[in-house]
Amino acid sequence: MSSPTVEVYSKKGCGLCKEAKEIIGRVRGDLPFTFKVVDISTNDDLLRRFNDHVPTIYINGKKAFKFKVDEVEFRKRVRKEIIKAGISRVSKKIPLSTTSK
Numbered sequence: 001m002s003s004p005t006v007e008v009y010s011k012k013g014c015g016l017c018k019e020a021k022e023i024i025g026r027v028r029g030d031l032p033f034t035f036k037v038v039d040i041s042t043n044d045d046l047l048r049r050f051n052d053h054v055p056t057i058y059i060n061g062k063k064a065f066k067f068k069v070d071e072v073e074f075r076k077r078v079r080k081e082i083i084k085a086g087i088s089r090v091s092k093k094i095p096l097s098t099t100s101k
Contacts, residue, residue, distance in 0.1 A: 004033040004081035009056040011041050017055040020069045024057070027071065031078050 006024060010017035021037065028035055040046040040054065050056055057065040057074075060081050065074070 002085050004060050004078055004085065005036065005058075006033050006078070007036045007038055007058045009038045009040055009046065009050045009054055009058075011039060011047075011051075011054050014054050016067055020055040020057060020065070023069045023071050023074065027075055027078065031075065031082065033078055033082075 008017070008021060008024065010021070024035060038046065040050045053066055055065075055067065055069075056063060057069060059077050064077055
């Protein structure tokens with residue numbers, strides 16, 4: 001099963017970013033997911049796009065949170081993605097038509 005990917009668009013010196021990463025880190029201790037921190041200050045396009053909007057958190061490419069991360073809601077969203085990945089994996093193994101003779 002592939003685990004969800006969580007990306008945090010962040011910049012140095014951002015207190016809200018630090019708090020979001022701590023919450024995500026705690027949840028990562030309980031649930032499997034890939035965690036990537038993107039420093040927007042290393043890319044001019046990202047800096048223009050996210051400068052006043054950090055942290056912004058994406059789960060599997062979908063914006064999930066901006067500024068604050070609610071731990072309970074974050075856990076729910078990650079679990080949902082884990083379940084979806086598992087269902088997708090199982091459904092690929094099951095034939096679409098089951099006819100009996």
